[in-house]
Amino acid sequence: MLITNGTVLTYGDNPRVIYGGAVYLEEDTIIEVGSTAELTARHRHEEILDAAGKIVMPGLICGHTHFYGAFARGMAIPGLPPENFVQILEKLWWKVDRALTLEDCQYSALVALVDAIRHGTTTLIDHHASPNAIDGSLDAIAEAVEQAGVRASLCYEVTDRNGDDGARAGIAENVRFIRQLQANPHPRLAASFGLHAAFTVSNPTLERCLQEVQGLDVGFHTHVAEDKADQVDSLKKYGIRVLERFEKKGVLGPKTIAVHCIHIDSYEMDALRATGTHVTHQPRSNMNNAVGVADVSGMLKRGINVALGNDGFSNNMFTEMHATYLLHKINERDPRAMPGDVVTEIAFANNTKLAEIFWPQPIGVLEPGAFADIILLDYYPYTPFTDGNFPWHVIFGIDGSQVTHTIAGGKLLMKDRELHTLDEETIAARATELAKGVWRRVAEL
Numbered sequence: 218m219l220i221t222n223g224t225v226l227t228y229g230d231n232p233r234v235i236y237g238g239a240v241y242l243e244e245d246t247i248i249e250v251g252s253t254a255e256l257t258a259r260h261r262h263e264e265i266l267d268a269a270g271k272i273v274m275p276g277l278i279c280g281h282t283h284f285y286g287a288f289a290r291g292m293a294i295p296g297l298p299p300e301n302f303v304q305i306l307e308k309l310w311w312k313v314d315r316a317l318t319l320e321d322c323q324y325s326a327l328v329a330l331v332d333a334i335r336h337g338t339t340t341l342i343d344h345h346a347s348p349n350a351i352d353g354s355l356d357a358i359a360e361a362v363e364q365a366g367v368r369a370s371l372c373y374e375v376t377d378r379n380g381d382d383g384a385r386a387g388i389a390e391n392v393r394f395i396r397q398l399q400a401n402p403h404p405r406l407a408a409s410f411g412l413h414a415a416f417t418v419s420n421p422t423l424e425r426c427l428q429e430v431q432g433l434d435v436g437f438h439t440h441v442a443e444d445k446a447d448q449v450d451s452l453k454k455y456g457i458r459v460l461e462r463f464e465k466k467g468v469l470g471p472k473t474i475a476v477h478c479i480h481i482d483s484y485e486m487d488a489l490r491a492t493g494t495h496v497t498h499q500p501r502s503n504m505n506n507a508v509g510v511a512d513v514s515g516m517l518k519r520g521i522n523v524a525l526g527n528d529g530f531s532n533n534m535f536t537e538m539h540a541t542y543l544l545h546k547i548n549e550r551d552p553r554a555m556p557g558d559v560v561t562e563i564a565f566a567n568n569t570k571l572a573e574i575f576w577p578q579p580i581g582v583l584e585p586g587a588f589a590d591i592i593l594l595d596y597y598p599y600t601p602f603t604d605g606n607f608p609w610h611v612i613f614g615i616d617g618s619q620v621t622h623t624i625a626g627g628k629l630l631m632k633d634r635e636l637h638t639l640d641e642e643t644i645a646a647r648a649t650e651l652a653k654g655v656w657r658r659v660a661e662l
């Protein structure tokens with residue numbers, strides 16, 4: 218396929234804007250990026266996708282999400298409103314996840330993926346929980362990913378809050394899914410070993426996870442110090458802080474994702490850097506849960522790879538970028554904090570590095586050899602749009618609602634805003650039926 222006449226935003230190490238640009242792809246890989254004149258001359262007989270009046274850029278990557286939370290949209294939380302983070306978990310999320318069946322898991326993924334394709338998010342790193350439907354849950358989600366045509370890495374969040382059997386079943390689901398993918402590799406699916414968080418995973422369970430992970434060649438995907446409660450619990454039970462414990466046990470490493478990292482000190486930041494552990498930032502979720510603001514610039518200055526996730530918020534990663542841009546300014550009472558180019562670097566370059574854990578070819582960049590995960594958006598700039606200022610166009614003028622075409626692995630998942638792989642109406646109708654059951658079970662818990 219040859220995409221022509223677009224304003225191509227390449228991102229990558231040398232991000233640039235190519236006016237009248239073109240991208241040539243074969244199967245799931247980008248072969249050439251350049252001017253429309255040159256590429257049209259070289260690839261005359263190709264299927265052409267005309268991108269006149271559009272931006273052509275890499276599909277977005279969501280570094281941390283929870284498909285399973287989809288059915289909480291619009292649901293009333295029974296009883297008094299939660300007053301803090303632990304109560305949010307107890308009154309909302311730990312009821313929603315217990316209410317899920319395997320079909321609920323699959324449909325919560327399908328509705329999230331409709332949203333992702335519509336808003337140009339083509340890679341998602343999911344963290345799943347369904348304590349009453351653990352075995353096979355990652356297969357149910359993988360089927361949804363397969364159908365949607367996006368790229369995803371999956372894991373099951375191991376926790377002790379559902380007793381020893383629950384912890385063992387979570388471990389088994391991770392191991393089963395990882396081994397299955399290793400035996401039958403899939404170009405768009407990947408896996409990691411999920412842990413809920415330090416305060417819900419005891420030492421015996423953690424040791425079992427570490428034993429199982431040996432030889433699997435995967436890292437962990439875990440929440441870290443999202444709320445102060447995680448540190449208080451760690452100090453009380455183990456006499457050390459969360460990341461000190463994780464470092465000592467061997468949880469950290471270049472394939473591990475530490476989500477949030479809000480309440481961490483400089484020693485813990487050094488541990489992240491020394492082990493090459495990736496961090497993801499989710500400002501919308503952090504504001505919603507009122508848990509605090511991560512020291513993202515501090516971590517970036519230390520050379521830690523801070524990427525961007527959405528923690529189950531809408532799969533419009535542009536909104537997450539906009540939130541990142543705004544949150545740190547008000548938090549630091551400094552309009553110079555978190556400039557647009559740093560936001561862009563987090564959402565693209567750093568998410569590209571995060572995706573390297575899971576996929577052999579680059580994602581999040583338009584360059585030869587990268588996976589052909591590409592989006593087209595309607596956008597007519599009315600001020601100069603250059604190599605130097607495009608991040609501020611992305612912050613102030615561009616949003617996921619402008620996406621018209623979504624391509625992943627070289628396949629069109631959405632063309633002219635029409636979904637090609639998923640039937641939104643049918644999925645939404647079935648999901649609404651399933652949601653009623655989930656809401657009823659939540660009310661009974």
Ligand SMILES: [Zn+2]
Nearest residue numbers: 283440476528
């Ligand atoms: Zn999360």
